[in-house]
Amino acid sequence: MSNIDLLLMSIRNLWRRKLRTILxxxxxxxxxxSIVVMLSLGLGMKANTQRQLEEMGALDVINIMPYPIYNNETGAAKDPAPLNDKALNTIKQLEHVVSVMPMLRVDDAQIFSKKYQTYAEIVGVDPNVLSDFDIKPVWGKLLTENDTNAAVFGGGIKRSWYNPKSTNRGIISNNESPVNLEKDKIEIGIGYDFSEDDRPSFKKTFKIIPIGELDEQDFEYGYNIFINMEFAEKINREAKRMKDQNKAEGGYSFGRGSSTSKYSQILVKVDDIKNVKVVNESLEKLNFNAQSKMKYVEPMIKSVENQQIILGGIGAVSLLVAAIGIANTMVMSIYERIKEIGIMKVIGASVQDIKKIFLTEAALIGLFGGGVGIGFSYIISAIINSYASKPSYGSDMGMMGGMMGGMPGETAKISIIPLWLVLAALAFSSIIGLVSGFYPATKATRLSPLEAIRTQ
Structure with missing residues (x-):
């Protein structure tokens, strides 16, 4: 018997028992x-978690700050190792460290242009390693050693210019920046001074030339202005001189970070995310206040994986019940077709042909059921995503969308059905059918032809 004859016979047998087959x-x-929708929710959670992690910035970078190190158990604090050139050399020698970038904040300084100022943090960096930390401009270029008074602006700064002399001190730039980085004169001012005209006034100013701008979606450095380390040190020396003078005259002065640290911060690039924890522990043993985002990432990933297992398990129970239904249908089919099986054996049908007929019927039930189930899965997924995208944050689904990465004004897909899941579901449902039909098919081949024919 050819494979086509087996297939056609199996379809006819199923069609003769339409109601049972359909059920x-x-x-x-x-x-x-059930299992596709449950897994799609798990994939949606994973995708949104991944998006959140990307917004957190590079996961293979460790941040070292000159702040006191607190013991979580006792609450006691101790001073960290100072961030200086010796610390840089020590960190560079650690295994798995590929790049180290010192950073120096410029204190008590303000960026201004025309009558506008901006909320931004001016940071001195080493231009030789800036590109190692995935910092890429959308226009222009990064700093080089020869760019003495150049600057690279964060993408979010364009929306943060404000007029300090205005009665409305809020951000005035929502869509269009009032300052053109490529055309307008931009300066750094220290020692704020009061003036009667509309422009901000400072005791000393430094002209800067914007040579690049970062992506507006770069949330980590969106409000930073990068300048060369030497330029930052020069501005800080002048600012310190003014603060010392002000203090001598009875004014108030303050500083940030450890007084023994040369740098405000050190970024450490690790060769692989898997090694971040090891490097972080090594830095802590050297008495550095080292923090990595992986500390927060690992619990998130573990939580998502656990949720995926739970959701997949719930769907698997439904499929298991369906497998029992297939086995029940095939066993009942044997009892109804005992005489038919006996006749097939008498006229020369082989044991393998009879087994193939029952296995094919079981596989077709699994395949058809899986195909229709996938169709329903797409419909259910579309309904879930449509409902979750509505700004109804008081509802459970709205809350779920928020927890899974949806922000106000965004459309959060909490159910994702990739092509591989569709193919896997079809294959799995067919295999479930074959497995469920194996016992009934084996049972059919063991029937005695004479006893089967005598069966009424």
Whole structure:
């Protein structure tokens, strides 16, 4: 008997028992749809978690700050190792460290242009390693050693210019920046002074030339202005001189970070995310106040993986029930077709042909049920995503969308069905059908032809 004859015979046999076949297929449909939708929710959570992690910035970078190190158990604090050139050399020698970038904040300084100022943090960096930390401009270029008074602006600064003399001190730039980085004169001012005209006034100013701007979606450095380390040190020396003079005259002065540290911060690039924890522990043993985002990432990833297992398990139970339904249908089919099986054996049908007929019927039930189940899965997924995208944050689904990465004004996809899941569901449902039909098929081949023919 050819494979085509086997297939056609199996389809005819299923069609003769339409109601039972449809009900069995419906069970597989529900089981397949359940597991696909559950897994799609898990994939949606994983995708949104991944997006949140990307917004957190580079995960293979460790941040070292000159702040006191607190013991979580006792609450006691101790001074960290100073961030200086000796610390840089020590960190560079650590295994898995590929790049180290010192950073120096410019204190008590303000960026201004025309009558506008901006909320930004001016940071001195080493231009030789700036590109190692995935800092890329959307226009222009990064700093080089020869750019003495050049600057690279964060992408968010364009929306933060404000007029300090205005009665409305809020941010005035929502869509269009009032300052053109490529055309307008931009300066750094220290020692704020009061003036009667509309322009901000400072005791000393430094002209800077914007040579690049970062992506507006770069949330980590969006409000930083990068300048060369030597330029930052020069501005800080002048600012310190003014603060010392002000203090001598009875004014108030303050500083940030450890007084023994040369740098405000050190970034450490690790060769692989898997090694971040090891490097972070090594830095802590050297008495550095080292912090990495992986400390927060690992619990998030573990939570998502646990949720995926739970959701997949719930769907698998439905599919297991459907598999029992297929086995039940095939066993009942044997009892109804005992005489038919006996006749097939008498006229020369081989044991393998009979087994193939029952296995094919079981596989077709699984395949048809899986196909219809996938169709329902897409419909359910579309409904879930449509409902979750509505700005109804008081509802459970709105809250779920928020927890899974949806922000106000964004459309959060909390159910994702990739092509591989569709193919896997079809294959799995067919395999479930074959496995469920194996016992009934084996049982059919063991029937005695003479006893089967005598069966009424």
């Amino acid at each position: 069995t297929i419906l069970g597989v449909t529900i089981g397949c749809a």
